[in-house]
Amino acid sequence: MPSRAWSDPLGEELYIGLMSGTSLDGVDGALCAFTADGRWIGVRRHAALPFEPALRAALAGLQQPGPDEIHRAALAANALAEVYAQVVQRLLEGLSPSSVRAIGTHGQTIRHRPGLFDGTGYTTQINQPALLAERCRIDVIADFRSRDVAAGGQGAPLVPPFHAAIFGNGDPALPPRAVVNIGGISNLTLLSPGKPPRGFDCGPGNALLDHWAQRHLGQPYDAQGAWSAGGQVATALLQALLSEPYFASPPPKSTGRDLFHPEWLHWHLGAQRSACAAQDVQATLCELTAAAIANDLARHAPSTRELLVCGGGALNDDLMRRLGQRLPGCCVLGTAERGLPPLQVEAAAFAWLARQHCHRQAASLPEVTGALGPRILGACYPA
Ligand SMILES: Nc1ncnc2c1ncn2[C@@H]1O[C@H](COP(=O)(O)OP(=O)(O)OP(=O)(O)O)[C@@H](O)[C@H]1O
Numbered sequence: 001m002p003s004r005a006w007s008d009p010l011g012e013e014l015y016i017g018l019m020s021g022t023s024l025d026g027v028d029g030a031l032c033a034f035t036a037d038g039r040w041i042g043v044r045r046h047a048a049l050p051f052e053p054a055l056r057a058a059l060a061g062l063q064q065p066g067p068d069e070i071h072r073a074a075l076a077a078n079a080l081a082e083v084y085a086q087v088v089q090r091l092l093e094g095l096s097p098s099s100v101r102a103i104g105t106h107g108q109t110i111r112h113r114p115g116l117f118d119g120t121g122y123t124t125q126i127n128q129p130a131l132l133a134e135r136c137r138i139d140v141i142a143d144f145r146s147r148d149v150a151a152g153g154q155g156a157p158l159v160p161p162f163h164a165a166i167f168g169n170g171d172p173a174l175p176p177r178a179v180v181n182i183g184g185i186s187n188l189t190l191l192s193p194g195k196p197p198r199g200f201d202c203g204p205g206n207a208l209l210d211h212w213a214q215r216h217l218g219q220p221y222d223a224q225g226a227w228s229a230g231g232q233v234a235t236a237l238l239q240a241l242l243s244e245p246y247f248a249s250p251p252p253k254s255t256g257r258d259l260f261h262p263e264w265l266h267w268h269l270g271a272q273r274s275a276c277a278a279q280d281v282q283a284t285l286c287e288l289t290a291a292a293i294a295n296d297l298a299r300h301a302p303s304t305r306e307l308l309v310c311g312g313g314a315l316n317d318d319l320m321r322r323l324g325q326r327l328p329g330c331c332v333l334g335t336a337e338r339g340l341p342p343l344q345v346e347a348a349a350f351a352w353l354a355r356q357h358c359h360r361q362a363a364s365l366p367e368v369t370g371a372l373g374p375r376i377l378g379a380c381y382p383a
């Protein structure tokens, strides 16, 4: 008989979720509790570690083709597993590994090019789940996206069913709600009571803002959006950026650094005849992130009355202000106001995805990803 220490006397099950996303800033981990029948209880512990500059540079260098990339990817995956293991150790402090049923680990996306059935679609997350299982002695569930892509889906976004489970409101009398995760890329979940959740990637979140802040301030990000708040939006540049066909394309859709990379921004800046001040470009990028989200809400869910924001973008006051300005009929607030702090949501989603896998329950929503049907996601690396 396998040990069932992970199911405590109250019948709760514990899972750990680990997320390192497109911002390339580091790892968030969440130790999460579920009832035995799968209902969400909450985040018991949260831990985060930033990437050391060398690992961050290695991961950034893998976002586009380059020499010796197989070797570099293998080394980066090993290093990533060690950071993940450190986050797990912090989450476990005082707990035995056997009290956790499984770890769900996203890995690090280095390419995202989903296609349909023409044989060219793939999404690649580097990861070393075997090494993580060896270090932690807990079952590790990984590779959550490939099965959905195999079934003709985008493989992303995967968090909408989790958003629905946590923030969905089943009362049909209440107005629709939406959740937006603003990480490196932003993705939206539309929750209308009585209807299946919808969701897709909106476009750039913080990735281009971070690039510009690093270049001009020497900072990894524009803290609280203080710099962008003092700039003027360059209207012509904003219109040019918004003319990117991705924004108007219909769901299902997902994107990544493959499309919204610094060269995309620099190409548009080069195409502008008049030079913009660096601070005005930052203001324009912040407005771009807000505009893409607000336009998507207007197009796909105009009756939304509450927008819950998670991901690091929720900590950017200027971005939150711009969202509020563009959505006058909608209350814009961080997910902490609905019980889950913004930086914990994605990690918690991977704990939920691990639980779905362990219980052999489908986790993907074909309405979101465009796959042929719902699928059990992930592969298990036993402890
Ligand atoms: N205090 C802050 N002020 C402004 N921006 C912040 C602040 N804290 C975090 N951020 C932004 O949030 C980013 C990190 O967000 P998050 O951890 O949600 O991204 P991610 O998980 O890597 O991305 P994704 O959701 O695309 O996978 C940082 O790179 C930064 O741009």
Ligand SMILES: CC(=O)N[C@H]1[C@@H]2OC[C@@H](O2)[C@@H](O)[C@@H]1O[C@H](C)C(=O)O
Pocket: 021, 022, 109, 112, 123, 155, 156, 157, 158, 159, 160, 183, 184, 185, 186, 187, 201, 254, 255, 256, 346
């Ligand atoms: C391929 C990939 O890593 N996509 C990420 C990325 O970051 C945000 C957005 O683009 C979303 O599609 C996804 O992450 C979340 C966790 C998701 O799958 O829902």
